[in-house]
Amino acid sequence: MSPKNQYLVRRGNIWHYSRRVPQNARKYIGTQFIKKSLGVSDVKEARRLRNIYSIQVDARFAASEHKISTDGDSSALPQASLRDLINYLRQYVAESDELAARHLVQKPPEDEEQRREMLKENEIALQVLKTHEDPNGQQWLYSVSNELLERAGAHLEDKALIAEFAELIRRGLIEIQSRALDRLEHNFAKTFHDVLFDPDRHPEITFGKLTDIFWEEKLEEYDQNSVSRKWVDKIQSNLSLLREAIGENLPLSKLNDDVVQGIRRILGRLPKNRNKLYKKLTIPAAVEAAQKDGHPTLDPTTQSQYLNTLVNVLDVGVRKGFLRHNPAAGVKPIKRQTLAASEKRLPWREDQIIKFFTGKFYQSCRPDSQNPYKKLDRDWRFWIPLVMLFTGARPNEISQLLVGDVKRTENGTWYIDVLESEDDHEKSIKTLSSRRMIPLHPELVKIGFLQFVDKIKSVNPTGRLFPNLTPDQNGNTAHYATRRLREKFIPEEIILDNRQTLYSLRHNVRDALRRIKAPPETLRAIAGWSPGSTSVSDDYGTPGNPDFHINSVEKIAYSGLDLSFLHIDGPVPSGSEK
Numbered sequence: 001m002s003p004k005n006q007y008l009v010r011r012g013n014i015w016h017y018s019r020r021v022p023q024n025a026r027k028y029i030g031t032q033f034i035k036k037s038l039g040v041s042d043v044k045e046a047r048r049l050r051n052i053y054s055i056q057v058d059a060r061f062a063a064s065e066h067k068i069s070t071d072g073d074s075s076a077l078p079q080a081s082l083r084d085l086i087n088y089l090r091q092y093v094a095e096s097d098e099l100a101a102r103h104l105v106q107k108p109p110e111d112e113e114q115r116r117e118m119l120k121e122n123e124i125a126l127q128v129l130k131t132h133e134d135p136n137g138q139q140w141l142y143s144v145s146n147e148l149l150e151r152a153g154a155h156l157e158d159k160a161l162i163a164e165f166a167e168l169i170r171r172g173l174i175e176i177q178s179r180a181l182d183r184l185e186h187n188f189a190k191t192f193h194d195v196l197f198d199p200d201r202h203p204e205i206t207f208g209k210l211t212d213i214f215w216e217e218k219l220e221e222y223d224q225n226s227v228s229r230k231w232v233d234k235i236q237s238n239l240s241l242l243r244e245a246i247g248e249n250l251p252l253s254k255l256n257d258d259v260v261q262g263i264r265r266i267l268g269r270l271p272k273n274r275n276k277l278y279k280k281l282t283i284p285a286a287v288e289a290a291q292k293d294g295h296p297t298l299d300p301t302t303q304s305q306y307l308n309t310l311v312n313v314l315d316v317g318v319r320k321g322f323l324r325h326n327p328a329a330g331v332k333p334i335k336r337q338t339l340a341a342s343e344k345r346l347p348w349r350e351d352q353i354i355k356f357f358t359g360k361f362y363q364s365c366r367p368d369s370q371n372p373y374k375k376l377d378r379d380w381r382f383w384i385p386l387v388m389l390f391t392g393a394r395p396n397e398i399s400q401l402l403v404g405d406v407k408r409t410e411n412g413t414w415y416i417d418v419l420e421s422e423d424d425h426e427k428s429i430k431t432l433s434s435r436r437m438i439p440l441h442p443e444l445v446k447i448g449f450l451q452f453v454d455k456i457k458s459v460n461p462t463g464r465l466f467p468n469l470t471p472d473q474n475g476n477t478a479h480y481a482t483r484r485l486r487e488k489f490i491p492e493e494i495i496l497d498n499r500q501t502l503y504s505l506r507h508n509v510r511d512a513l514r515r516i517k518a519p520p521e522t523l524r525a526i527a528g529w530s531p532g533s534t535s536v537s538d539d540y541g542t543p544g545n546p547d548f549h550i551n552s553v554e555k556i557a558y559s560g561l562d563l564s565f566l567h568i569d570g571p572v573p574s575g576s577e578k
Helices: 023-029 043-070 082-106 112-130 135-152 159-184 207-224 229-246 257-269 283-293 300-320 350-357 360-364 378-391 395-399 442-447 449-459 479-493 502-515 520-527 546-554
Strands: 008-011 014-020 033-037 406-408 414-418 436-439
Touching: 008 043, 014 043, 043 112, 043 135, 082 135, 082 159, 112 135, 112 159, 135 159, 207 229, 207 300, 229 257, 229 283, 229 300, 257 283, 257 300, 350 378, 350 479, 360 378, 360 479, 378 395, 378 442, 378 449, 378 479, 378 502, 395 479, 406 449, 436 520, 436 546, 442 449, 479 502, 502 520, 520 546
Parallel strands: none
Antiparallel strands: 008 014, 014 033, 406 414, 414 436
16 A cells, blocks of 8 residues: 555545554554545545544544553642643654654655645644644644643643643644644744744743843843942832732743733732831732721832833843743733823922921021021031022932032033042932033022032042931932931921922922923923923033023022022132033
8 A cells, every 4th residue: 555545445436544443552442443434536635534534543542542551540640730741842842843854854755746735734734723623633632632741640630721731732733733834845944933832942931030031131231330229129129029929930831911911900909118018918918908908009100110120021031032922011000190290299389488498497507597506417408408499409419419519610600510420439310311510509609508518628528518428228328318308307397288298399490490481401401301302413512511501590589489598708619620
């Protein structure tokens, strides 16, 4: 019999399928031969039907072999893990593909007609596998599943896991057939079609491992770009929560949209300050406790930050070839943000500004005060709020200033140079746009800021302007000062409304510049705000030159605020450091 007509017997004009059952399988199959009329007289059609029916027969034989090997007692076998079975499946695909490739080399098509016939058979097999309801495909999956479970020496009981494994097997068989089709078509552009069966792919990649890979890359990036310790800790905290919520050992093959939607729901219910208030509780327990306590949940902006971190982690997985796509791409918090970015922190009202800066403390700091304030915190308590009010600088930008950061242009404009460290002092900025040269408001000069700088410089020419403020573990020198101002010094003078903080003074400066219709480049140069889209040419030349913006800064004013009681007499230093 020709190999082309294996298992085929012709009786009259009709072709029949006939195949001997292996000796040890006859007990379970119940017969010595499997016979079936194919009902066709055309030999090519008979071969096609033979190939399809053989899939079912192979599955029955494999099932019987599995029964023989376990003697019908699957309860004695351990429950298989999906991760281990995926590894066996990958091995099965590699071995089957290698065997098919070797067979094609040893027995290539005899002619073009036979090659086209083999192509057709491959296409039929692919169609069978891609049609989920096809009983031939189901038998095929069952056969391979039994073989892999036998290799693993295990069994499956969970119905969801069985269904999931079956779909993975379907992908594996489609991969085998797709590679075989490529070889017959002399197409060698791809070494794999499905990323799950990439030969170079790590066989046991989990979400925890992926976060390790992501974090290793990020740490190198943060180190090269001198990213602040605070930001590094924030991202690390985000990763810690995601690892806990998703699971360290979750295979990436199971990280799908359902998992992402689950994270969205968790973040939507997670309480604020969970690590402080519910530190010892698991995520579900913390959510339940917070609901009972009536504690507010995470702000949508904070939820977005966690989701963005997840997107970035999974992007690495896609880039490395561990994932076919990023299931978190474009995902947003379930609850929308109800406040615009500009409304999240409100500026102080003018009456609050007047009451605070003319209150008891500042009255005690006037030059002719009978009982002057002389405590060690006097310098930063006095200057940080004032400098913020007239420059829009951030608290940490002010608190980490060196005496050499207060400079003067050749044209005589005094300014504060906000930049990172270039020496042994640890200094950081929030973003690249935070690098700027802020002209010194005349009111600060009249109140004695330059004399204050000279006094500190005389003690330490290269030191910090506020040496009593030391960086916290995140490198933030303003941490203690802002906490004291928030918890004690500001409440002693005024009551802030919701969404008002010390940081709100930056918004007062922005509004003051808007009132005088300061140009967009001034908003950007003074406080690092981006007023909107800017052209590429805006960054050419020296757009941040203090001489260009001093006229706008001089016009920053607050109705009803008179600080002349703080003005001092005496000459202004004539320094010219640039």
